[in-house]
Amino acid sequence: MEVEAVESNASRGGADHRPSSKKDRRVFWACVFIFANSCFQCTAYFGVSTNLVNYLKDRLHQDSKAAANSVTNWQGTSSIMALVAAFLADAFLGRYWTIAIFMLISVVAYAVLTVSAAAALPGAALFYAGLYLLALGGALQPVLTSFGADQFDESDEEERRRQSSFFNWFYQTLNVGSLVGGTVLVWVQSSVGWGLGYGIPALFSVLAVAVFLAGTGAYRRHQPPGGSPLTRVAQVVVAAVRKYGVEVPADASALYECETDDGMSAIQGSRRLAHTDQFRFLDKAAVETAGDKTRPSPWRLCTVTQVEELKCVLRLLPVLASGIVFAAAYAQMSSTFILQGDTLDPYVGGFRVPAAVLSVSETLSVMLWVPLYDRVIVPLARRATGRDRGFSQLARMGVGLIVLTAAMLAAGTLEVQRHRVVARHGMYDTNTGADGRYLPMSIFWQVPQYVVVGASEVFTFIGQMEFFYDQAPDAMRSLCTGLSMTSFALGNYVSSALVTVVARATARGGRDGWIPDDINRGHLDNFFWLLAMLCIGNFGVYLLIARWYTYKKTVD
Known part of the structure; x- marks a missing residue:
């Protein structure tokens, strides 16, 4: 990745202001x-x-x-x-x-x-x-x-x-x-x-x-620590509550802001944020009263930038929630995909390919899709949309949500075909290949669903990483980027809970249910259809979130 353009001394806070040129590498x-x-x-x-x-x-x-x-x-x-x-x-x-x-x-x-x-x-x-x-x-x-x-x-x-x-x-x-x-x-x-x-x-x-x-000598930008973001958030909430009865002026320019000599905000290393109309109640924290002038306190009066910091985080939370369902479906690679693969023929000649190892195809898929996305898809999208990034960040994540739906449909389709093979050969009690009897169906039929999952990962997970960094306030970028990754952990918990609930709910009345110990007697295909429907429903909610979302704006 060759980088020719470099920052000038007018770039945002946290730069070390060393001289640079267009040829600086x-x-x-x-x-x-x-x-x-x-x-x-x-x-x-x-x-x-x-x-x-x-x-x-x-x-x-x-x-x-x-x-x-x-x-x-x-x-x-x-x-x-x-x-x-x-x-x-x-x-x-x-x-x-x-x-x-x-x-x-x-x-x-x-x-x-x-x-x-x-x-x-x-x-x-x-x-x-x-x-x-x-x-x-x-x-x-x-x-x-x-x-x-x-x-x-x-x-x-x-x-x-x-x-x-x-x-x-x-x-x-x-x-x-x-x-x-x-x-x-x-x-x-x-x-x-x-x-x-x-x-x-x-x-x-x-x-x-x-x-x-x-690489220390090569790093040219060092964002300085801005103090506890949790304290700043708490100050906004407390100040807004204490001024519950205060009227917010119609003109946002009347709200309190503190500008430093270099044009930055009062938060070290952070650019000033422009006022937005969402979460208007929080604006009360930036209304300056007569009492604030005589007894100034950060727990009674906050800057517009500080209020907007909290608004940025609140706007990110619904986007984070939409990633939980995605992560729950994505987690099937390490659970139900392996259960499915354990019953299939793992041999290539005399070489055995365990079901868990097949997930490498997803990693290889990501490694293929990254350069394809960066070098082919983005330039084409850039010409079509005129955007620097090709897609908006929200659009990129949305594409990944749809692609993962296709992966669940592919897994469900393979499961239907697998059941037909089970019925054709009467192999209902093979105990998923543990006794040496595998279905006469190659495990490599799973590769397409792993490849599609890899494609969805490039769109959604990377897009989410970029989006949370870009939309976070300057002094909260590490924390917000870390917050975006919690959707993956939460998705794993949701996946485990979903498998448990579905297995118990569908096994009532003496039935085998969708996910029994011997999945040849179950209906894992129904579980994949359920996940596909959840992905579609999640995408519908995501469209509403994307329409509602207001991008962060800085004051130059």
Whole structure:
């Protein structure tokens, strides 16, 4: 990704104001270091997380249920820690120092895990200490995403285009890392040993730190910490409630705003935000009364920019909610898709392809779709729409919602065909291939649904990442980017609850239900049709959200 356009001294706050020119390639090299760092981090992380359940069973002697719960608890903690890291970056440490400090914590975590695995130490205390240190230190994706996007000058049209391209290629590095970590390193753990299998991720974590620090001279934009965003939000709510009876003036210019000497807002490193008409009640917090002039207090009077910060977050929440249903359907790759694949013939000649490994085709699909989207689809859309990004961000996410619906329909269609094969051969009690009897139907018939899921991911997940960064206030971008990723975690919980409810509701009266232990006697196809209908309904609601949404505006 070549970057020629660079910021001028008039760019927004947080820049270091060093002289630059159109030939300056600093952004290019900054992105190279960030991409390499992200790839190394993901390789290490997925090298541990992908096969973690087997380590807990083989080395710590946990049963399947306890091991599965341990993994989900750890993943949930990692999601929470991502928000903690994002909060610290926006509020106190800044993004650069948050990344550096948390990566050093992750190096210690990998070292502890390696020592525990290599020495085969009795007890689980040391291993869990390393594991939860990793949950803390490895939760950097929202901060690193924001830091990388910060390198581009949004006031420059060409750099704004390249910033949009950055999100695509950043996500590509995540997939490269997950592919290597989830295949090569898992093979090392299974075939060579856990000590080396965890030692290699430790090495990658050291490389990640080295690469990030090596790029320090190339990073040209450092968003300064703006103080606690939670405090600012609370101040707006309290001030608006205390002024419940105050009339909001019709002229928005009469609302209180504090401009610094450099034209920025009173929040360090944050541009001023233009007033919007949504959530008018909150505007009461920016109405200056006689009492505010004699006894000024941030808990009674807030700036327009501070009020608009809260409005930005409130507008993002419905978009976040629409991503939960998407994530719930997406989560079928690690659950019902595998149940379906377990019954199909996994052999290619004498080589066996486990159902779980087939998800690699989704990762490869993403790796194919990213350059296709960035180099082909966006330029074509740009000519058609005249937009810098080709599509609006909301339109891009909407396309992904529809594409995922097609994936559920593809899975349901395959399930109908699979049931026909079951009926034709009378294979109702094969116990999903566990006894060596697989349906005479190749597992590779699942590839199309995985490929379509990958396409939807490129549109929606990457679009969501870019959208939340772009629409977040300057001093809350790490936190809002982290917030967007919570839809994935919530979607997994919704998926688990949906499977449980459907299985129980359809198994009443002695029936097998849609998702019995032997799915050859169930109706998994009906479950996929249900998911497709939920996706369509979610898309309908999303259209209303997109129509209602008001894009953030800054005051130049």
